[in-house]
Amino acid sequence: MYSKDTVADLLNLEVDQLQEIAHTSWNARALHAIRKCRTKALGGHLDWCRECNKLHLQFNSCRNRHCPTCQGHKQHQWIAARTKELLAVPYFHVVFTLPDPLNYVAIRYPKVLYNILFDSVWQTLSAFGNNPKHLGAKLGMIAVLHTWGQNLQLHPHLHCIVPKGGVTKAGFWKKGKAKDDFLFSVEAMSIKYRGLFVSKLRKALPELPQSLYDELFKTVWVVYAKPPFGKPENVIEYLGRYTHKCLFQPKSIPVFQSKSIPL
Template structure:
């Protein structure tokens, strides 16, 4: 179902002022890319469905990772790839969150700070994983960076998926000892994470004032962990909701008031049990908040570590899956096989096999495209 209002529609209202509103040339390019996505400006193509005989005129996508209309098939393709890499063991969902005191640093040094966040989370988990008192094995992690809260405020945090156990030096799988909410003590992890993060911050960005560090140590840092997923299927379904999520989806935008120059969008208050309400902002303020979540050029927001890293995927991971298949029989039965991609499927009958008949640029389809379509369909049928 198509959204009534879109992010592109909001940006179009300030089309002539995006350069003034943009924090950098990279932000300006991103905002214009979202505006032009799936419009005549990028050209398009005419597809024909062999199953239901319907024609579909579609404009091209800019494929920008911050655009809410471009993430559907990317998300599906990513999930298909990860389904072949799942281990038949329970997984945990862990969230590493940065305190609000670091928001100004995130705006000034986004690339450096977010890299420190990834590195610190992994170093913290490795320190506990390698310690025989806690586990004594090599662990793995998939981490996804989110930078936003529901009201589009800056709220950098990592969503991490961690298998319950690891590989020993002898090559055997070792289950986690802790029977509580996570592999390791959450309180101990929080203290360790703060120490590792601050040490990395001092080394990477040495010009920050001491008053900032005093504030960082004044309050406790909290790591959030959910109980383990029941089986790998739940992991995959859960990951799909986080991997290609952006700051705001089109469906959350409830109204755009051109006369008042405001945008109203839906927000959830997780402190009140997910209570839903509407928030209205001036369009310029909405764009300012959205820009805070445009990542630096080339920055990788989904990263794999340890036994889930790319270096393990070719040879070691398949052997590990076979090793665990015998031990975790109750889990192996529910591992998901590769799903059929929704990309290039007919939007009406939902069947694959769309045939592209005509490709056109920003000038639009040729004037006599109907005759061309008929001839191409006949040629394809015959």
């Protein structure tokens, strides 16, 4: 049965328990912002309607990135903009993860670490794509950062949507040879990805201990590919759910960032 209850309604039912539900202070701020969105708690403003010639009281929005009330229209705008960038070809969904030893680095230096993550993933895909042995063409990528895992613990990883092929130097489209698996070996990409990431991390944060790098090279860096999407539109709708309209979780609200690299 369809319910008209909103996320804010559910949060207001458990308002006394929100501090226990939220694991961090920013989680708590997000939950309370969603709860108060477009209510008198955030104040309001008066709008003059030229049609009815009357003043209308409008309560202010919380503008929190996790609020489904605020982010709904932005999600549609983002989907429309990304749809224009799509090609009429199949797309793969590839995920690049970071091992647990980097979690404390992600907490202390999030901007540095996540920039390195985006750059390392793009350079890994580009290196394999440009190699004539694998494809010999320039790839494209749309990537979304997801900082939390399904168990609601810190687990940074990058969701990447990659077309099944690329553009050659002559400007022609070259279709990938793979059928159901990804264009390249995920095991080989994992090694390349780890090497690029560690190299960039050493340069960006030279104060990190050698023991961290010793542990990173002992760890298998997980890269995996999911089956290709049927329609390009499905790709963008999938990403839209990650970037703008988050579903409420009982103990935490994930944080997302996005970046796209066109062909």
